[in-house]
Amino acid sequence: MMASLFGCGGEGAGDDAPDAQRTAEKTRTAASTTFEAIGQGVEALGYTSTGAGRWAICGQEPSPNGAQYVAEIAVTQSNVPPSKYGAVVREQAEAQGWSVKEAGADTLEGRKDGLTLRAQYGAAGMNLSVRSRCLDVPKDEIRRLTDQPKDDLGVAPPS
Amino acid sequence: MALVRVSQPDPLRTTSAAAASATSGVRATGESMSDAQESMASQGTPASWTGDASQAAANEFTALSARLDAASAAFVRAVTVLDAFDDTLQTLSSRRIDLVERVSELNGRIDTYDADVAASDKDDATAQEALVQRSANLEREATALQADVDAWNRDQESAEQTVIAGLQGVDTVAEGQSAASAPNRADAAALADQLQQKVDSGDPEAVADWWSGLSPEQVAALVMHSPQLVGNAGGVPSEVRDEANRTSMLSDIDYLTQRRDDGQLTDLERQQLMNAEDARDTLDDYQDRIDPETGENQAFLLVYRPDAFNGDGGVAMSLGNPDTADDVTSFVPGLTSEATSLSGNVESMDRLMQLADGKNGDRSVAAITWIDYDAPSSGEGLTDDPWDFLQVAGQGKATDGGERFADFVDGMRASDQGPDAHFTAIGHSYGSTTVSHAATDNDLQVDDMVLIGSPGTGSADTATDLMPEGHLFVGSADYDPVTLLGSPAIGALGHDPAQADFGAHRFEVDPGSYRVQDLFENHSSYFNEGSTSLDAMADVVAGQTPDEVDGRTLGSYQTLDTLVVGSSVVSGGEQIWNGVEWTGGQVADAAGWTWDRAKDAGSWLNPFD
Amino acid sequence: MSSVEADWNAITAAARVWDGAADGLDGAWRRLHGTTGAPMAPNVAAAFETFREAWVDEVKDVATTAQAHAESLDDAAATYSSVDDAAYQRIRSLMPWSYRDSTIDPDGGPPPMPTPSPGPSPSPPPPSDSTPATPQPSPGPSPTPSPSPTGGD
Structure with missing residues (x-):
């Protein structure tokens, strides 16, 4: 009933709160294991935090069409040089089951289970994110989800 | 002929983000203090007054605004050294990346050299001579690079000592008072007027x-x-x-x-x-x-x-x-x-x-x-x-x-x-x-x-x-x-x-x-x-x-007109064009308007289904 | 001891100035107290924390004093009676400077009203460009069409 022929909103035939919870958990799990694997691969010496996950709107205000879960962390220091980041990310991500491709200069994207991994790196560090698909939830649920405080991914500090 | 690998530089013990975050807290405190100080100063002894100092001192607006002025002066010094520290950390960070690249690369060549030595024919004098030459070159490079790494390590320590000394210079009330009466103290109010x-x-x-x-x-x-x-x-x-x-x-x-x-x-x-x-x-x-x-x-x-x-x-x-x-x-x-x-x-x-x-x-x-x-x-x-x-x-x-x-x-x-x-x-x-x-x-x-x-x-x-x-x-x-x-x-x-x-x-x-x-x-x-x-x-x-x-x-x-009518028909004619309160209970204006959804949504006619 | 008629409006107004300052300073010392040096290198963090604690103490003391001054003036104003000279001198020291010559002379007229500032304001007054537009009559299409189909355009 909610699906529109004209591409209004997400891919699910309507999602609900339990779907959202499952999606958040799945995204967090994939993110924390992948971030840790990449961090170890580049011999990370520091991150911006232990990683954070939150809900973000899909589409646009004032009428967003859904919500997606975004998990992020950034590597701020490492003992592997940035010139090797691309190779390390590809290797570690593929070992985690992601199918990886280039998405622009110094940017890699991976796909797995409806999730999208993104690594953008440069001379001073690397941004890592895992996003879920856009969930087709009603507007008040979008508001409820995006008002929630961030979740800690619990990514272990580098050894 | 064993070559020593170059060690990586120490980790950067303070990131720019960490320094910036501490500085941010100090600045915000400083602003609140500065506001309170000006509010009190405006009720205190005017600068032009030339009477008995003890009368001036007895006025609490005057006295407390002077205490806050000392604090503000201390904070300006503290923020200045913290900002400088942040800048230095950014430079140190990019130098470190550079060094990490060079160390990885040189250590890689040393690994290759070691493998070549292990695989070499000990009786081949020419080959051994070449390896000795390589070893000498690598050792020279390694020594130079290690010196650069050591210099970086010292620069990090020195940056830390500089910021520590700066903070220690204004961590007492008396030091704040000195900073407040320093002849070259920045006149923030005058600068603000100029900017305005x-x-x-x-x-x-x-x-x-x-x-x-x-x-x-x-x-x-x-x-x-x-x-x-x-x-x-x-x-x-x-x-x-x-x-x-x-x-x-x-x-x-x-x-x-x-x-x-x-x-x-x-x-x-x-x-x-x-x-x-x-x-x-x-x-x-x-x-x-x-x-x-x-x-x-x-x-x-x-x-x-x-x-x-x-x-x-x-x-x-x-x-x-x-x-x-x-x-x-x-x-x-x-x-x-x-x-x-x-x-x-x-x-x-x-x-x-x-x-x-x-x-x-x-x-x-x-x-x-x-x-x-x-x-x-x-x-x-x-x-x-x-x-x-x-x-x-x-x-x-x-x-x-x-x-x-x-x-x-x-x-x-x-x-x-x-x-x-x-x-x-x-x-x-x-x-x-x-x-x-x-x-x-x-x-x-x-x-x-x-x-x-x-x-x-x-x-x-x-x-x-x-x-x-x-x-x-x-x-x-x-x-x-x-x-x-x-x-x-x-x-x-x-x-x-x-x-x-x-x-x-x-x-x-x-x-x-x-x-x-x-x-x-x-x-x-x-x-x-x-x-x-x-x-x-x-x-x-x-x-x-x-x-x-x-x-x-x-x-x-x-x-x-055509769109509105046509789309109403498609939706079963039960819908009317009406802006309503958004389901979240917020009045339609900011984020999210939805149209009134008919309770019998399932019975809508949609010729495209 | 002579007794003095005090200007209770002015005194209450001054209490509000102290109050506003105390609020601002309360926020200030708490902010500073909550700013940790921990993410920095241990030696830098230690120096930062020494700096922090020294000024938390000082700002908290000024905040507390300002709050006490506000309360003293409010208490005095609440009595609505004349006070002895010593008590009045005490009140006077908490008042704006411009107030100081105003009430001692028993032959004088009513004291001038000082103009206290309203305390630290977090932001400047709203700019004058914030007047809402006057609504114009709507020239657009009718928003409520009849549900009966009318065919194409």
């Missing part, structure tokens, strides 16, 4: 010029004394605007939270607190996002005016540093005027920025969300019907907003470093009318313009009234009712720029849903993931040209 004059004269280039002549201590003093002036002044570097605005934001939260706990908040203050917290929450969303080239946090609070527009607030936030980015875009949203829509709009721009970044090769992108104008809202008692806003609001706010936006862009141009950035303005809904006015009335200094979901282009009759040929891009979904307000003739907000005879470059947008209850959704679908509109906008931001589609001509699209 330059801002009032409307010349951001002059501001930028003047700013570049300030000493680090003057900068520290001025930011702590007048962060709201500095943070919103065009021409001031974006990094500094961000620091100043975060300072104001934090000290506002501190003060207003106290007032709230004391039960003393006015209505305006309550809104200010909400705006401050919203800015803080949005910045927090991007706490884990760094600029991969500099390591700095990627979110910049460029405008922070929490009490503007009767409490709706003015705000602007960039992802990416617009002073250093090659491709900069600034987005002006429409009917949402409350700062609580900041995070959603920044999300949309984040999505656009990432897509554009994938298209522009090695060039960097910064994406600004600008909501510093008085957009129409139901809070002003116009009407609860979102549809009526657009018509009843008229162009007054777009005209004022256009001037403000053009000024903002002038400010960005003035603080831009290096070669001029490629700048794209994007206006959505009423924001597109605002951007249009900025161009026709105020000489908007952008290279490309995108109008999406536009109800009208203000006083522009044709594309070249807004931009030179080929630089105006329009996206209008055919089932977006807002874009039909200006067509085919002219509407309250001007011409429809999607009309073929307007002369803009129209790009493809999914027409949207044909059900009447979804029509307004079509007005908010331009940033949908995977959409042709998002892709086209990313093309423009990246300096490329999206594919062109035909503009609207008579008969090629449905006018508003």
Whole structure:
């Protein structure tokens, strides 16, 4: 009933709160294991935090069409040089089951289970994110989800 | 012949982000102290008084303001050394990366050498001679590189000692008093007056010029004394605007939270607190996002005016540093005027920025969300019907907003470093009318313009009234009712720029849903993931040209009346065109309008099913 | 001891100035107290924390004093009676400078009203560009069509 022929909103035939919870958990799990694997691969010496996950709107205000879960962390220091980041990310991500491709200069994207991994790196560090698909939830649920405080991914500090 | 590998430099024990965060807390405290100090000083002994000193000292306003003045002087010194430490850390960080590269590379060659030695024929004198030579060369390189690594390690220690000494120099009240009476102490109030004059004269280039002549201590003093002036002044570097605005934001939260706990908040203050917290929450969303080239946090609070527009607030936030980015875009949203829509709009721009970044090769992108104008809202008692806003609001706010936006862009141009950035303005809904006015009335200094979901282009009759040929891009979904307000003739907000005879470059947008209850959704679908509109906008931001589609001509699209009737029929005729309270219970104006959904949704007729 | 008529309006107004300052300073010392040096290198963090604690103490003391001054003046105003000279001198030291010559002379007229500032304000007054637009009559299409089909355009 909610699906529109004209591409209004997400891919699910309507999602609900339990779907959202499952999606958040799945995204967090994939993110924390992948971030840790990449961090170890580049011999990370520091991150911006232990990683954070939150809900973000899909589409646009004032009428967003859904919500997606975004998990992020950034590597701020490492003992592997940035010139090797691309190779390390590809290797570690593929070992985690992601199918990886280039998405622009110094940017890699991976796909797995409806999730999208993104690594953008440069001379001073690397941004890592895992996003879920856009969930087709009603507007008040979008508001409820995006008002929630961030979740800690619990990514272990580098050894 | 065993070669010793070069050791990696020590880890950087303090990141720039860690130093910046501590400095931010000190600045915010300093601002609150400075405000209290001035308030007390204004009730205390005037500087011109020449009578008995003990009388002056007996006045508590005088006495306490002197204590705060000593504290302020100490804080200015502390912030100055912390800022210097932050700068040094950024340099150390990039040097470290360089060293890590060189160490990895050289150690790799040493590994290769070791393998070659192991595989070599001991009886081959020529080969052994060559290996000895290689060993000597590698050892020389390793010694030199180790010296560089050791020097870096010492430089980190030295940077730490410098900041420690600086802090120790002002960690007592007596030291604060000395700092307060130092002859070369920066006069923050005088500097603020000078800056205010330059801002009032409307010349951001002059501001930028003047700013570049300030000493680090003057900068520290001025930011702590007048962060709201500095943070919103065009021409001031974006990094500094961000620091100043975060300072104001934090000290506002501190003060207003106290007032709230004391039960003393006015209505305006309550809104200010909400705006401050919203800015803080949005910045927090991007706490884990760094600029991969500099390591700095990627979110910049460029405008922070929490009490503007009767409490709706003015705000602007960039992802990416617009002073250093090659491709900069600034987005002006429409009917949402409350700062609580900041995070959603920044999300949309984040999505656009990432897509554009994938298209522009090695060039960097910064994406600004600008909501510093008085957009129409139901809070002003116009009407609860979102549809009526657009018509009843008229162009007054777009005209004022256009001037403000053009000024903002002038400010960005003035603080831009290096070669001029490629700048794209994007206006959505009423924001597109605002951007249009900025161009026709105020000489908007952008290279490309995108109008999406536009109800009208203000006083522009044709594309070249807004931009030179080929630089105006329009996206209008055919089932977006807002874009039909200006067509085919002219509407309250001007011409429809999607009309073929307007002369803009129209790009493809999914027409949207044909059900009447979804029509307004079509007005908010331009940033949908995977959409042709998002892709086209990313093309423009990246300096490329999206594919062109035909503009609207008579008969090629449905006018508003036809669309409304037709879509009502398709939805079973039970729907009426009626703006209502959004299901979340919030009054339709800010975030999210939905049409009344019939309870018997399942029985709707849809000939397309 | 002579007794003095005090200007209770002025005194109450001054109490509000002290009150506002106390609120601002309360927020200030708490902010500073909550700013940790921990993410920095241990030696830098230690120096930072020494700096921090010294000024937390000082700012908290000024805040507390300001709050006490506000309360003293409010208490005095609440009595609505004349006070002895010593008590009045005490009140006088908490008042704005401009107030000092105003009430001692028993033959004099009513004291001038000082103009206290309203305390630290987190932001400048709203700009004058914030007047809402006057609504115009709507020239647009009728928003409520009849549900019966009318066919194409």
